[in-house]
Amino acid sequence: MIRAGIVGGTGYTGVELLRILATHPEVKIEAVTSRSDVGKRVDAAYPNLRGFVDAAFVEPGAEALAGCDVVFFATPNGTAMRMAPELLARGVKVIDLAADFRLQDPAVWAHWYGEPHACPELLADAVYGLPEVNRAAIREARLIACPGCYPTAVQLGLLPLLEAGVIDPGRIIADVKSGVSGAGRKAEIPILMSETGESFKAYAVQGHRHWPEIKQGLALMAGTTVGLTFVPHLVPMIRGIHATLYADLKGDAGDWQALFEARYRDEPFVDVLPQGSHPDTRNVRGVNRCQIAVHRPLGGNTVVVLSVIDNLVKGAAGQAVQNMNLMFGLAETAGLWAVGLYP
Ligand SMILES: NC(=O)C1=CN([C@@H]2O[C@H](COP(=O)(O)OP(=O)(O)OC[C@H]3O[C@@H](n4cnc5c(N)ncnc54)[C@H](OP(=O)(O)O)[C@@H]3O)[C@@H](O)[C@H]2O)C=CC1
Numbered sequence: 001m002i003r004a005g006i007v008g009g010t011g012y013t014g015v016e017l018l019r020i021l022a023t024h025p026e027v028k029i030e031a032v033t034s035r036s037d038v039g040k041r042v043d044a045a046y047p048n049l050r051g052f053v054d055a056a057f058v059e060p061g062a063e064a065l066a067g068c069d070v071v072f073f074a075t076p077n078g079t080a081m082r083m084a085p086e087l088l089a090r091g092v093k094v095i096d097l098a099a100d101f102r103l104q105d106p107a108v109w110a111h112w113y114g115e116p117h118a119c120p121e122l123l124a125d126a127v128y129g130l131p132e133v134n135r136a137a138i139r140e141a142r143l144i145a146c147p148g149c150y151p152t153a154v155q156l157g158l159l160p161l162l163e164a165g166v167i168d169p170g171r172i173i174a175d176v177k178s179g180v181s182g183a184g185r186k187a188e189i190p191i192l193m194s195e196t197g198e199s200f201k202a203y204a205v206q207g208h209r210h211w212p213e214i215k216q217g218l219a220l221m222a223g224t225t226v227g228l229t230f231v232p233h234l235v236p237m238i239r240g241i242h243a244t245l246y247a248d249l250k251g252d253a254g255d256w257q258a259l260f261e262a263r264y265r266d267e268p269f270v271d272v273l274p275q276g277s278h279p280d281t282r283n284v285r286g287v288n289r290c291q292i293a294v295h296r297p298l299g300g301n302t303v304v305v306l307s308v309i310d311n312l313v314k315g316a317a318g319q320a321v322q323n324m325n326l327m328f329g330l331a332e333t334a335g336l337w338a339v340g341l342y343p
């Protein structure tokens with residue numbers, strides 16, 4: 001059995017990790033941390049886990065985590081980069097759900113995250129955990145940077161087009177909507193029910209920290225720099241991301257549906273819907289799945305891709321477990337093969 005630790009077990013992605021790992025056939029939950037709830041039983045904090053997780057929260061630290069084979073960081077940005085070096089030195093594999101190891105250039109990280117990187121020497125070791133792109137490298141990795149939720153939906157939606165070189169990489173538009181759980185489990189006025197429950201708005205239009213991450217990933221797919229406009233929105237739902245992606249086709253002819261179907265035929269967690277479909281976030285709620293539809297609207301030469309995920313699953317905890325499965329030579333679908341909730 002793989003002994004797994006979770007740092008940040010009281011947050012939304014942490015409890016989602018617990019939900020998935022609790023029934024994973026190859027995993028034993030070894031340690032779950034919280035600074036605020038030390039000693040409290042995990043199933044007292046989260047009664048949905050009663051009968052599945054028999055553990056109490058412990059202080060985050062190398063003592064509690066050194067006995068693990070893998071440690072997941074479900075913590076705010078800037079946490080894993082301070083704890084990962086010691087764990088890695090002790091031979092523990094690390095999977096970070098936050099942004100600490102996603103950007104290759106420490107100067108870009110410092111610009112967007114507001115502080116110098118604490119261990120820039122580890123950035124070259126970190127593998128970007130998007131299995132549909134980096135599967136071989138993930139299998140060999142000891143340090144995984146899980147993609148952000150918006151970047152997962154956007155990159156999976158554009159991957160077939162960029163790899164095939166059929167769109168203009170200089171002008172891509174990503175109009176993306178997120179449920180409120182994307183902001184985490186914290187008490188803040190902008191995410192109160194009465195602020196978000198019957199409202200819909202864009203934010204960070206001038207620049208969101210996922211913009212450099214998405215640009216970095218798309219450039220690797222395209223083999224050149226990309227021009228990207230990314231506008232995130234907050235919508236009145238709890239889970240889910242819906243990305244509407246626009247790009248200019250280089251030529252007029254092409255079977256874009258066939259291109260997407262061929263690229264994702266062997267991908268267990270990417271589902272290309274039939275031609276003319278409109279994916280719905282509720283159909284991926286609670287599961288590690290991205291559903292995609294590709295359209296060529298009347299008029300102009302624009303391709304429109306619709307891509308949906310659950311931000312907490314394919315956008316975070318599910319993708320993290322998919323990475324763990326690859327790192328430990330397990331079936332990639334272990335513990336993750338499930339049907340989405342409906343409605
Ligand atoms: N929510 C989402 O949809 C997604 C989130 N992410 C990323 O995953 C990470 C976690 O997100 P989310 O679960 O939403 O966040 P939450 O705010 O819900 O939870 C954060 C957790 O981290 C713990 N924590 C906070 N500070 C520290 C610290 N200094 N050391 C150790 N533990 C700490 C908290 O518990 P305590 O204070 O008790 O220690 C809590 O359990 C973030 O980096 C986020 O950006 C990525 C993709 C999607």
Ligand SMILES: CC(=O)N[C@@H](CCC(=O)OP(=O)(O)O)C(=O)O
Nearest residue numbers: 098099148149178179180182183
């Ligand atoms: C709705 C909402 O607030 N979303 C968050 C992004 C989600 C997230 O947690 O960011 P990472 O994927 O980088 O970890 C935000 O815009 O800051």
